[in-house]
Amino acid sequence: xxxxxxxxxxxxxxxxxxxxxxxxxxxxxxxxxxxxxxxxxxxxxxxxxxxxxxxxxxxxxxxxxxxxxxxxxxxxxxxxxxxxxxxxxxxxxxxxxxxxxxxxxxxxxxxxxxxxxxxxxxxxxxxxxxxxxxxxxxxxxxxxxxxxxxxxxxxxxxxxxxxxxxxxxxxxxxxxxxxxxxxxxxxxxxxxxxxxxxxxxxxxxxxxxxxxxxxxxxxxxxxxxxxxxxxxxxxxxxxxxxxxxxxxxxxxxxxxx
Numbered sequence: 001x002x003x004x005x006x007x008x009x010x011x012x013x014x015x016x017x018x019x020x021x022x023x024x025x026x027x028x029x030x031x032x033x034x035x036x037x038x039x040x041x042x043x044x045x046x047x048x049x050x051x052x053x054x055x056x057x058x059x060x061x062x063x064x065x066x067x068x069x070x071x072x073x074x075x076x077x078x079x080x081x082x083x084x085x086x087x088x089x090x091x092x093x094x095x096x097x098x099x100x101x102x103x104x105x106x107x108x109x110x111x112x113x114x115x116x117x118x119x120x121x122x123x124x125x126x127x128x129x130x131x132x133x134x135x136x137x138x139x140x141x142x143x144x145x146x147x148x149x150x151x152x153x154x155x156x157x158x159x160x161x162x163x164x165x166x167x168x169x170x171x172x173x174x175x176x177x178x179x180x181x182x183x184x185x186x187x188x189x190x191x192x193x194x195x196x197x198x199x200x201x202x203x204x205x206x207x208x209x210x211x212x213x214x215x216x217x218x219x220x221x222x223x224x225x226x227x228x229x230x231x232x233x234x235x236x237x238x239x240x241x242x243x244x245x246x247x248x249x250x251x252x253x254x255x256x257x
Contacts, residue, residue: 002051004077005235006030006070008060008117009087011038013186014136016045017224018084021232023049030073030080031055032087052077060087060113061105070120079128080121082235085114085158086136090188092147092195103150110154114161122169131174132235135162136227139182139215139251147199155180159247166245175244177234182251183212185221217253226250 005022009015011033019029023045031042031053039055046053054076058065073080088110091102114135125131140148141155158178165176183189189212196207213219227250234240234248249255 002026002028003081004028004030004073004079005082005084006032006073006080006117006121007084007086008032008113010084011035011041013188014181014184014224014227015084015086016041017228018086018231019045020049021225021228022082022235023051023053025232026051027082028052028077029054030069030077032058032060032069034059060117061108063116066113066116067120070117074124079124081125081128081130082132082134083117083121084134084136084231085117087113088136088151088188090148090151090192092192092199094147094199095149098149106150107154107157110151111157111161114158118165122174125169125174126172129173131169131172132240133162133165133169133174133176134231134234135159135176135178136231137162137178137180137247139180139249139254141178141180141247142249142255143257162247163245170244175234175240175242177240177244178247179227179230179234180247180249180251180255181222181227182216182249182254183221184224184227186224189221215254215257216251217256220252222250222252 005027007015010019010031042055056069058069135158137158138155140152141159144152162176162178
């Protein structure tokens with residue numbers, strides 16, 4: 001019987017690459033995203049890999065919508081073995097100018113949503129004596145950069161949350177791990193470029209070279225396929241059965257400094 005993976009923010013970027021990797025392995029996929037064509041993206045992946053799927057446009061800032069998404073997914077598939085808390089948003093600004101509503105939104109989507117999603121799935125994972133929770137943190141969950149107070153706070157918090165899940169889930173066959181990518185060329189990065197240009201008084205290419213890739217030992221963006229492969233490994237039955245509570249850097253050497 002096919003396992004099911006729920007992946008938040010799975011209609012673009014890292015989440016979409018991850019959904020495709022799991023679909024290729026025969027998993028049922030619960031897609032989630034706010035793109036207008038999200039349902040069509042999900043259906044296209046499902047058709048390509050001949051898997052069962054469900055698409056939810058749940059807004060992760062709204063806990064009742066999260067609960068409804070989980071309830072619908074469990075009704076459809078019975079169990080969910082893997083959850084990938086991937087959805088994230090970003091905003092760049094000096095602290096004194098950082099808008100209160102942007103702080104609240106970033107903490108809500110990048111950290112609090114992972115709590116609500118995982119909590120809603122936790123009991124059935126414990127009952128089934130199996131679960132894989134993979135939280136997409138960031139190199140910014142391990143180190144800081146200026147002008148990203150909310151994002152850095154949320155991603156550090158996500159690693160702490162991951163460690164607690166590992167301790168609570170270990171006796172029930174549940175592992176929890178975080179992945180900490182460096183800069184990945186996704187829409188969330190593209191949206192930062194104008195803000196970074198303004199904040200640093202740089203050209204677009206200067207932002208890419210000096211801000212995004214400046215701390216990378218390997219001067220390249222991280223591939224979404226590389227991240228998806230790591231997530232798939234951590235979801236595996238045997239290979240990752242005793243890997244839990246880690247924060248795995250996939251950062252081109254950023255945190256080696």
